[in-house]
Amino acid sequence: YYCRTIIFTIVGDHLIVTFIPALHSELEHFTGPKMFILLSTVMTWALSKPIDPDDPEIPFTEDDYRRRRPHPNFKDHISVEKLVIKFGKTSRFSTYVVASGLQYGMGEKDFHFFFKMAWLGDAPSLPVFGNGSNIIPTIHINDLAKVMQNTIDHNPKTHYLIAVDDSKHTLEEIVKVISTTLGPDKIQEVPKENVFLNRDLTQTSIDTLLVNLRMEAVFLKENFNISWSAETGIVENIQNIIKEYKENRGLQPVKICILGPPAVGKSTVSEMICKQYKLHHIKIKDVIAEAIDAIEKRTQLPEDEDQEEDHEEMIKDAQELLEAIRENMEQNGDRLDDQYVIRFMKDKLKSKQCQNQGFVLDGFPKTYDQAKELFNIEDEEEEEESRGKLPQYDKKIMPEVIFSLDASDEFLKKRVMNLPESVVAGTHYAQDQFLRRLALFRDLNTEEDTVLNYFDELEIHPEHIGKSFQNATIQKMKKIIGKPRNYGLTPEEQAELDRKLVDERLKREATEQAEREKKEEQEKAERALRLEEWNKRLEEVKRQEHEMLEAQSIPLRNYLMRNVMPTLTQGLIECCKVRPDDPVDFLVNTKIYKNINKRLLNK
Structure with a gap:
């Protein structure tokens, strides 16, 4: 009774059916005019017949609201809409219905299924239910809030409003841009029936994702003064939307680098941290093998004959790069020069999986120069902005936590000597090779320009952890890293x-x-x-x-x-x-x- 404006959202509970008549019966006791706004959904228009059967592309507007026909699962919603409009025809009690498009932004709602699947990166492609040609009316959650605020401020004569942005994006276009920007960069059409087999989608989500409506918010554009956050829709504003999604869901990548002498236990600790935080374990050997395998695949002709001409130049470049890599490895005893290693490592760290979940760099970079080459800024504009401040580095791939594990030479030698012969065979732990690598590590870390000094110069100070039991080391590291920043465990x-x-x-x-x-x-x-x-x-x-x-x-x-x-x-x-x-x-x-x-x- 003391509120001037009342906003109701229909979310399964139709208490409003009794609330509106009761509120209307108390008109004489109102101390002033009251406004009631019902936030509804465009699903009450889902089965509306086209305005012109010969031209189905003509969009629906607020003037057509009496012709709307609801989706079978949203009949209760349209009944509530009619009830609200019926009781709002007095000067002391004005009512409005705002039919909202599918909401997105600030953590996602209706499209969260696709965002989550893309962020996790477990699937090779994102599904498009049916042919994906259905047009979905959408609106950013911030823009919907602005529509509600303008309705309160202007008290318009029209009691039924449509709240959608200017986009006329299809389901395929929306899923494709999510996949390209956040996920596996591929989509795949699946039968509509398959959508019901997915446990992560509710019946309401299924209904809204399969809707096919052309709508236009004419009244908003002509009468309201709205500073749109995403007037052109989800596709054109995908970068900002993904940023909001990650921030609101707490899905920031965890980027870690673990350094130390050979046999100190870097790989074992890295694997345990990756398992607990669901991060990607970045090892030099695996990255090089993966990169060479990808280059070899690019040298093969595509199965689609229409794309052969487009891929000829790319295939030629891939073959030249592969030959150069093989020649370099032959000259260096199956080892690659830093220029190739840095290139492959940088590409891996910039991959969507590492940028989404994060990574653990296992024992790399080893030198000051490698660190400088790996994390340097390639964008000239970004480098100009950073000039005069701290040394330039790429924030997207720079680790936020550096761990330096250390132990005495005696401890490391004893540890290697106690390893089983089956573990030592074919590895760097062979006696002569291990001692040579240990001596090289000590030499590289006694000079002024060490890899740890590089991080110190950037004010990313390494955390030094001495030898201790494995569980104690992990507990120390977890305390420094903090809580995981992901979806947690799957069902x-x-x-x-x-x-x-x-x-x-x-x-x-x-x-x-x-x-x-x-x-x-x-x-x-x-x-x-x-x-x-x-x-x-x-x-x-x-x-x-x-x-x-x-x-x-x-x-x-x-x-x-x-x-x-x-x-x-x-x-x-x-x-x-x-x-x-x-x-x-x-x-x-x-x-x-x-x-x-x-x-x-x-x-």
């Missing part, structure tokens, strides 16, 4: 990770249960052993007590046998002879008993 990778976590948990629980059972068995055995030992000790104590009592009773028994038993035996004999009525009294009064008492008292 398949997440499922595999979850499965591994479950397996590890079950294995851990089984191990803990086995340890508990083992511990209980040990405790049970120890208790039985302690009980047996206690019983033995108890028997021993009883035996010792018995022996002690026996030993203590011997003097008393001897005394009794010697002094008491003879007299007592005599008295008993006398008692048996006399047989008195009271034997005890008889014994007490006899002389024998008195003699016993006397002896006891004397004793």
